[in-house]
Amino acid sequence: MPELRQNPATKEWVIIASERARRPEDLGSGARQATEAQKQACPFCPGKESLTPGEILAYREFGTNPDSPGWWIRIIHNKYAALAPDGQKRERTRLFDFFTMMNGLGEHEVIIESPHHDLTIATMEEKQVEELFLAYRERYITLSKNPQFEMVIIFKNHGIGAGTSLHHPHSQLIATPITPVHIRHRLEESMRYFDDNGRCVYCEMIEKEKAANERVIMETDNFIAISPFASRSPFETKVLPKKHASSFDGVSPADAKELAFVMRVILKKLYISLNNPDYNFVINSSPCHEKETEYFHWHIQILPRVSAVAGFELGSGIYINTVVPEEAAKYLRSVKAE
Amino acid sequence: MPELRQNPATKEWVIIASERARRPEDLGSGARQATEAQKQACPFCPGKESLTPGEILAYREFGTNPDSPGWWIRIIHNKYAALAPDGQKRERTRLFDFFTMMNGLGEHEVIIESPHHDLTIATMEEKQVEELFLAYRERYITLSKNPQFEMVIIFKNHGIGAGTSLHHPHSQLIATPITPVHIRHRLEESMRYFDDNGRCVYCEMIEKEKAANERVIMETDNFIAISPFASRSPFETKVLPKKHASSFDGVSPADAKELAFVMRVILKKLYISLNNPDYNFVINSSPCHEKETEYFHWHIQILPRVSAVAGFELGSGIYINTVVPEEAAKYLRSVKAE
Numbered sequence: 001m002p003e004l005r006q007n008p009a010t011k012e013w014v015i016i017a018s019e020r021a022r023r024p025e026d027l028g029s030g031a032r033q034a035t036e037a038q039k040q041a042c043p044f045c046p047g048k049e050s051l052t053p054g055e056i057l058a059y060r061e062f063g064t065n066p067d068s069p070g071w072w073i074r075i076i077h078n079k080y081a082a083l084a085p086d087g088q089k090r091e092r093t094r095l096f097d098f099f100t101m102m103n104g105l106g107e108h109e110v111i112i113e114s115p116h117h118d119l120t121i122a123t124m125e126e127k128q129v130e131e132l133f134l135a136y137r138e139r140y141i142t143l144s145k146n147p148q149f150e151m152v153i154i155f156k157n158h159g160i161g162a163g164t165s166l167h168h169p170h171s172q173l174i175a176t177p178i179t180p181v182h183i184r185h186r187l188e189e190s191m192r193y194f195d196d197n198g199r200c201v202y203c204e205m206i207e208k209e210k211a212a213n214e215r216v217i218m219e220t221d222n223f224i225a226i227s228p229f230a231s232r233s234p235f236e237t238k239v240l241p242k243k244h245a246s247s248f249d250g251v252s253p254a255d256a257k258e259l260a261f262v263m264r265v266i267l268k269k270l271y272i273s274l275n276n277p278d279y280n281f282v283i284n285s286s287p288c289h290e291k292e293t294e295y296f297h298w299h300i301q302i303l304p305r306v307s308a309v310a311g312f313e314l315g316s317g318i319y320i321n322t323v324v325p326e327e328a329a330k331y332l333r334s335v336k337a338e
Numbered sequence: 339m340p341e342l343r344q345n346p347a348t349k350e351w352v353i354i355a356s357e358r359a360r361r362p363e364d365l366g367s368g369a370r371q372a373t374e375a376q377k378q379a380c381p382f383c384p385g386k387e388s389l390t391p392g393e394i395l396a397y398r399e400f401g402t403n404p405d406s407p408g409w410w411i412r413i414i415h416n417k418y419a420a421l422a423p424d425g426q427k428r429e430r431t432r433l434f435d436f437f438t439m440m441n442g443l444g445e446h447e448v449i450i451e452s453p454h455h456d457l458t459i460a461t462m463e464e465k466q467v468e469e470l471f472l473a474y475r476e477r478y479i480t481l482s483k484n485p486q487f488e489m490v491i492i493f494k495n496h497g498i499g500a501g502t503s504l505h506h507p508h509s510q511l512i513a514t515p516i517t518p519v520h521i522r523h524r525l526e527e528s529m530r531y532f533d534d535n536g537r538c539v540y541c542e543m544i545e546k547e548k549a550a551n552e553r554v555i556m557e558t559d560n561f562i563a564i565s566p567f568a569s570r571s572p573f574e575t576k577v578l579p580k581k582h583a584s585s586f587d588g589v590s591p592a593d594a595k596e597l598a599f600v601m602r603v604i605l606k607k608l609y610i611s612l613n614n615p616d617y618n619f620v621i622n623s624s625p626c627h628e629k630e631t632e633y634f635h636w637h638i639q640i641l642p643r644v645s646a647v648a649g650f651e652l653g654s655g656i657y658i659n660t661v662v663p664e665e666a667a668k669y670l671r672s673v674k675a676e
Contacts, residue, residue, distance in 0.1 A: 005439045098546045099567045101343045155649030163648025182655025208436045229437045282653030310501025311493030315620030317520020320420045
């Protein structure tokens, strides 16, 4: 029988309908091999730096020049930015005393994860993924100090089904001048939980997941990866710091490296299990200027895009998941990836 | 410059980034012609009634038998139901004093819209679409009386990118035993607007849209179709009854026919403009047992799936839309479809 489950943090419900399940190996979106022509045209490959906006930050070999080869991580403005700084002020306008709007003030960056066109986090060296997470940290800390921004959102779209058009491994960062209601609702629910129970709901979740011992995928000294009780899609994974912290900007370099280790292992497990699936991940952190709260707890959500978001999900916010989270966790635990 | 816009009803923000725009004709997902083999195997075609669960309701020729040809609209239980009645009680269970769950009690129906495998609402006769909306109304009224259900959600997934696997024209209905937080938030926002302003936010929206006169696509005596001020995707369309009503169950047969007329025209305009795009639509109504409120106003959302929902949308709830709503409305007004 299908089940309905409620996410204790957001109060969102999902349907666990294992009768609709297919085997993990049927879910994969297939291997993607870049064609030679696509490779030749790739603006993110070394030697093509002039095809992109100038670099904001790069980790590169000593003595090499900006916007030339020699980098192993390169961060640039998105050429087709959804939001941009442009020296604007953060002001709202009201039209017809009803419609509120504001300028598209913000920041939209692309983090080129590697000089190698065909790698992905799952297939990179551990050291490279560490550098990537150090770069995320560096940009997060810098941008979250900007008084114009409210949120700094770091995310990755892997594969066409997850919304990316470019094959070369890259992540993105968008800084917004508002806190979206979607995030406010999440914060409000965790605040309400704190007020009712005197504890952070995510700290409680970690404790309960360890007690239940069914959905934990892996654990290191400072991080834990779980298949959430109310996973929205097959093999959804949440990675949390075990120690309470509400903002990603408090992550130490050592923590960033440990997080990179966990993320690489999880993504490699997914890569192997689902045959290089399309996926998104996003770092959920507090609004920039609310650095530390007792009730929110930053974390990463990884969402393999192996099933469609259709009219029902869009209309109700209820996702239909075809794989039981306990089975997903069991399967992922069994896959060797370290 | 891109813009941020706030939906007055839900407080959700979107980015209007017209620099990212492509022309309407580039957005289409292309014509889909069913292959002969798919047609032969289709369980929704007349003569294949034995391949599906038995019919719940059918509009059929006098003297023909249930589960045999002769129908023009046929409603069945979904063979792979996400929720099912199964004589269960609506009870919740709490695990580890933390995780809440309940049985997958509900209803999941498929509304086969036509006996013709290759038609879609945009290409059907007007009379057929009227019958479809009369069938929606009939099922909505019946199911919304069931004390076990909280929400009755009628929706359509058209095309692979919108989450459907079967080509034969069909809609779906899911009745849930809970009101999801996503819908509660929408209700709460409209309630707050009512308390602050003494008016339904959707009634106000209709008035302001008529005053602005930029985003109205079409209007009949009792319905209006607009490109919302904060459209989440190119060519998103909202269809609203002009007279305040919070629940779809109050729709009269005459209203259902007029609504069918508007929906067919809008979907035909989209079909022509975007070359038969993938799309979802959903009927947003009150929870079943809160039939009439002053603050909520039922309506239909149509969302063409011409751009991907990626990591940023999933993480922030902010959609990135590449077409300015005023231009979408202007374009759709210009397309002849009546």
